[in-house]
Amino acid sequence: MEVIFILVGVSTVIALIFLGAFFWANNNGQYDDHETPAIRMLFDDELIEKKTKDNTHGNTKV
């Protein structure tokens, strides 16, 4: 049963890693704005398509 010391240690360390990951996300500002990322994900793909189109047109920048 001595293995329980190792198991408890390992599980606590893993839990702490997740806690650390949460802190990183929080400090990174990922919980500051809940609205815009939901909008942004709607048009990510189309953006790439647009870029290739741009090149064929040889557009002029303002």
Add this chain to the structure above:
Amino acid sequence: MSLDPTVTCAHCGDDCPDQTITFETHYFCCHGCLSVYQILNENGLTQFYDINSNPGNRPKDSNEHRYLYLENEEICNGILDFQDGDLARVSLFIPSIHCVSCVWLLENLNKVSEAVIASQVNFLKREAQISFNQDKVSLKELAELLDKIGYAPIFEKKKTKENQPKRDQRTLIKKMAIAGFCFGNIMLFSFPEYLNPDRTFAENYRDFFSGIILALSIPVLIYCARDYLISAYKSIRIKQLNLDVPISIGIIALYAKSCFDIIYGNGPGYMDSFAGFVFFLLIGKWFQSKTYDYLSFERDHGSYMPLASTVIKDEQHLITPIHEIKVGDQLLIHNDEIIPTDGILLSQESLIDYSFVTGESRSTKKLENEKVYAGGRVLGSQALILCEKVSNQSYLTDLWKQKVFDKQKESPLKRTTDMLSRYFIYAVLVVAGISGILWAFIDHHEIPNVLIAVLIVACPCALALSFPFTYGNTIRAMGKHGLYLRNSDVVDQMTGITDIVFDKTGTLTLNKGQNIQFSTDLHERDIKLICSLCRHSIHPLSRSIYDAFKDKVKSHYNVSKFEEIKGKGMSAVVDSAAVRIGSADFLGSQTDHEMTTVFVEIDGHLLGHFSIEQKLRHGVTELLEALKSRFTLHLLSGDINSDDTLFKPHFDQDKLVFNKQPEDKLNYINSLQNQGKKVMMLGDGLNDAGALRASDFGISVSDDIYSFSPACDGIIDAKKIEKLPHHLDLSQKARLVLKASLLFSLFYNLIGLGFAISNNLSPLVAAIIMPLSSISIVTLTTLGIRFYQGNLYKKP
């Protein structure tokens, strides 16, 4: 090309009056929209129109002076978030962000201008953070570019602690995470003890588990619970007990007892209850703090004033920050700019719109050497002004310096909770004393255990959660229906309202769009005569008539012998015709009209009358009808008594007060309060700011909740103003829900006390009662408010 009456602008979706502006196959309502379309088209950004149909904002008329102040380096430095070499970053407030397409376009701004490195939009805050290359584009050029595509940024004076709420929120989330983490793990490591009360299992590991539990509890005490302990300490020092005192007593009792148990090997103690308790308290705090912090409730006159003005010195135009303008400086104010200080007009004449300061919705004409006041907006041609007072001494600032703005409103809710917690502490002391005496007879060795158990269960955790969850849910419910409150504390202030005071212009009536009709047909010459005369008067009715007909006349006649009799009418000789315009008795005529009428007489012959109908906001009639029986209604207006017929059915005659200056409005509110009334004020604009602040509950009515609104307790969406009675009802119901949940939490405390006094409060019992009481309070308040919300806001 055939004319289709339903053609709408491909950019903004408005109707196209004449279908002459076209590009490729699209129609546009104006050249502004067309040019935006062309810019986007050239840069391959027409995707903008596919994401959302007609998403565009119509750009304002181009004005090369609008961002002139950004040429001043000092001002730019104040606006930029960050700059390093050629790289700069700025956060811009852009109120016209309104849809998915807007976000897409602004985040692809680098396609329009090479100088833009990256941009990121915060949709809720209507804010775009843009990094750009300073060498290639200046802040001014960037602002002009955004303006050109219909996203005009608004620059306000930087608040010193702007990032504070964000950081507070992050810290709170971090505390919650730690408390939750420790709570879960402590509970996990306490389980062996709970499942095995006679302590035969895992004897070897008991110390190991206890050690982990003790280690996990330390951050909860010194980091997560810190605010409560500090606040309790402070409140004891100033001898004003607040709710944090009984909470802290509970926390300390729990922690001390648990440490004792662990160190002496009596078991895991109450550490899981302790961590869970702190965790739930923090959840309540977080729930309460999630308010509409993206709306501004604290704007003062400073955010309305421009950041800088053009000063003319030695024939040179210098962009000068407002606070550096000195008495005697000559200021050049362009069209649509705001006068920053009081002064004297040097230009021949100038049209100035004071609507924000006075609430009077029409612009006034000022002549050379007349006094002009800060806060007016110059319309038409530019004006030259001699500065007479520095900006922080102007009339507008004086208005703002009145005492009402200094005094911090004391929250009645805080008083209630403070009182409650005082009673609570006394009750706990009495109960602890009695149970101590009882146990002295039974078994005096157990006295310390019993006393500590009493302190533990008396901890008003459920009580502390009742307030944030009841009022937090209430402001969310109100927000869904168009009323945005400053924070959850103010809900309670809505309940005892006896009187409601309305501002007229802009609040109940629309600023623009009156119905003006003449009783018979008017000849072209008559129109010209009337317009020429009305142009000379600043009476609101004259201005309305003039505004309604000014597009039909190209030029004006000369006016001589102009005479105006206050409150009656005016007469003059216009192009050799004697014209008299005024009320019925001024012209010796009769009127039986319900509406406001203005009679016209030309050369002694009564031509007929204008009937002028003020347009009420949509829903105002229903609103007044619904409130009339329950509250005393008052109407305050900056206008001269012009159309009280519209309001007579809804207000008592003596409660209709016209011709009020901003200070008068404030005094009116104060005098009502001195009679013991609780006053709610609805207003808009800077002129109501004093009254809004002085009232017990100030609501600012706004067509666009993101645009300027003065300091207030709540912002109501003008389109949903008719729901105000429901909001008032809900605030009352919220109080009911609060009382119910307080009773409920006291009931839990009593059960806990039963266990404590009989010395049966084992860690397991505590670990069940504490979370159970917290969760049931959260459920009760949430369901209660949801229930009333569904009932009250139901469509009739």
